[in-house]
Amino acid sequence: MSPIIETFALTRRFGSTVAVDAINLAVREGEVFGLLGPNGAGKTTMLSMLCTILKPTSGTASVDGYDIVRQHAMVRRSIGIVFQDPSVDADMTARENLQMHADLYGVPVSEQNDRIQSVIELVRLEDRVDTFVSTYSGGMRRRLEIARGLLHYPKVLFLDEPTIGLDPQSREHIWDYIQKLREREGMTIVLTTHYMEEADRLCDRVAIIDHGRIVALDRPSDLKKGLGGDTITLGTDDGRVLRDLLVQNGVSDVITVQDGEVRVTVSDANVLLPRIIEAAVGAGIRIEHVSLSHPDMNDVFIHYTGKDLRQEEVRRKRFGRMAMMRLRRAR
Amino acid sequence: MSEIRGIYTLWLREVKKFLREKPRLLNAFCQPLLWLFIFGTGLRFSANVAGHNYQEFIFPGLVCQAMLFTAMFLGVSVIWDREFGFLKEILVSPVSRPSIFLGKMLGVSTDVMLQGIIIFPFALLIGASISPFVFLRALPIMLLITVGLTCIGLVFASLMKSFEGFGLVQTFINLPMFFLSGALFPLSNVPQWLVWVSYANPLTYGVDALRTVMMGGAWAPLFPMYVSIGILLAFDAVMFTIGIYAFGRTE
Ligand SMILES: Nc1ncnc2c1ncn2[C@@H]1O[C@H](COP(=O)(O)OP(=O)(O)OP(=O)(O)O)[C@@H](O)[C@H]1O
């Protein structure tokens, strides 16, 4: 199956700034695709081009089979977007805003009321639906914008930091609904976020973008694995004895000892931990406490966009080695 | 079909917002009153407009003025839409640019027409005899004036990036168009250069046509009705075309 979104050396400059730098990317149909990156990385610029409100400086892209430059009218029919910046009409009520959206997107009149009702319930604005948006709090406006983006069941939905400023319940609620909608309608979702946990939980694949380029692209689990694995920390009286034992048994080469604690870096802690304990018990070493840590998306993010690792030459090296270097440096 | 729905919804938005803005409506109502009674009364005694009641003379001019100022102010409101982000929501929708322009134009034009009509009851106050028949004949002329003016406002809005520019519109469009339209003084006894400049102003033809309809025999038209109507039609067509073009380019 050909990708639903494909970019071809997509580039956008603002003066001397290259906001998006010749990006080639393919998003599969039905996928939730995350774009992560620090402020100014080019995420919004990228989405603006894909949703046809910003023309590329060079290169192009296709969305749902249509070219974003030559067939922008067709692209617009296929997409929905929740902008990063506010875009509701505050002098209108929520219902009026939704009504306008339904009309602009040609939602059949007979379906409009039902759909408006269901998205309003989703974002829990039922009791405010007929008051002016100017009286809403920031989070309520955001929820309204999300409701609006979902109103016309687009094939591809772009969400630019959709849950920014939302309380945890609202966030959960919205993600549940989006997951459902995606299953039911086969929707493809491209989102940007600064909440790593959100990206981890929701995205099938994530691209990390920095200075207008993609610096990593993979499933969240693989990105985390790429960092070199989990860390097991073991507390014991004599760390060095344990370390030597583990090295002998070939559990891991990356072992450090500090203040009686042994830190072991392994590819899969869940499998190796029982083996380590067994070995220790067999050798008569008493283990006082154990803790596990898996790298999370935060680590991945910092790893690819952190200042000290930004230089080109470092970026080209293998992930695993970099992770080890980082661990050593941290010591 | 969905294009028409889009145009309709954009039209509705403009009209709703206009009717909800109470202070503006009040202002719309009171400003012509001031012109009519203070300015009108003052000039009636100091300037001599041969053969007319001066208030009756400026009344059609004030209708045009109210429409001109409203058209510019509301046309430029596109800048607010841009500033508050709502323009993006419209531009990213499947509705085509010409339709967006048309919806906005029809909406603002409706407001402008309402604005012009609001003033009509004052005619009774100054003793002008405006029958329902005269009123109905004035409407199409007002519509021709409205469309062109609204398009000017919208074109400016698509060129300006911030609301600061509105002062320029005020100085370089509103006031010259108003003062040079013959709205306040007849063009019969002014220097020739002023006459020529006024002839270059489309609003002059609107004011003249409106006066011809509203003052009946008391007014000697500057132009035959078909000339005024023809020029207004051409003005509308040109501004509409420019508007569609300018809007197609907005990002
Ligand atoms: N209209 C514009 N004019 C000039 N420069 C711009 C414009 N829009 C974006 N840029 C520049 O392009 C770069 C990328 O901006 P963009 O908004 O795409 O970043 P982002 O990844 O969305 O950041 P954030 O996380 O802060 O939203 C930045 O350097 C920004 O200054």
Ligand SMILES: [Mg+2]
């Ligand atoms: Mg952004």
